[in-house]
Amino acid sequence: MATATLPAPTKGDRRPVRERLLASADELFYGEGINNVGIDRILEHAGVAKASLYSTFGSKDELVRAYLEHRHSTRRARIERHLAGKRSPRERLLSVFDAQAEALAQPGFRGCAFLMANAEQPGESRGKPVCDEYRAWIRALFVRLVKDTGARRAEALARQLLLVYDGATVAAQMDGQGAEAIAAARATAAALLDAATKA
Incomplete structure (x- = not known):
């Protein structure tokens, strides 16, 4: 199964039609591409x-x-679960990378569903606003978390950290080495953050 966020339908599946269709779309669109299915x-x-x-x-x-929308909801819930377990602003920010590590470690990981959908779908597609909404949310999350740390030039640092986050996803997809990519991304994020918060 290609990192489906819903269990794939099985013969005799009794779930509601909406859930079965969404589970099938999740597995097939993510695993093979929206335009190919x-x-x-x-x-x-x-x-x-x-x-x-x-x-x-x-x-x-x-x-x-x-x-x-389901992918966005799932990612957001995963990140919020990791954030909830941390007290210090520094650890809260770095926990976003821990949430990313969890996603990258799933069997069948193929990359960012939003990046793939954005590349496949024309600008006027129904999925484009959802990709834009996800992107606005993750950018705002990084800005908020960086500001909470008291780091200097918070918005610039948030952009840098988002690039590190994105880079880890692409490296994991292209190189097939998610654990190494996310470890390097987290260490880079910590170094950037520490440099920006030193007195």
Whole structure:
């Protein structure tokens, strides 16, 4: 399974149609690409009729939007869970990289779902606003967490840390060495943060 955030449908699956369709989309879109997976593949994988897809989502574009919204929700929950376990502003910021390590360690990791979707979908697609919303959220998160540390030039440092975060994801995808990539990213983030918070 390609790091699906929902269990893949199985024969005789009794989950609601919406959940089965979303689970199929999650696995197939993430694993093979949005443009490579047609409606018929999703229907067969989910074990539902075509009418069910259209009555539930209305179109493939709406299913893509729902898939990306679910990915955003899952990523946000993972990061917030890691943040909740830390007290100091420094550890809270670095815990974002711990959450990333958890994602990169999942079997079938293929990279950032939002980066892949953004590359595949034209600007007017239904998924583009979700990618933009995710991107705005992660940028704002880094800015807020950096400001909480009292670091100098917080917005500039947040941009640098986001580049480190993005770079770790790309390195893990391209090199297949997620543990090394995230360890290097976390160490780089810590060094940048420490340099910006020294008196």
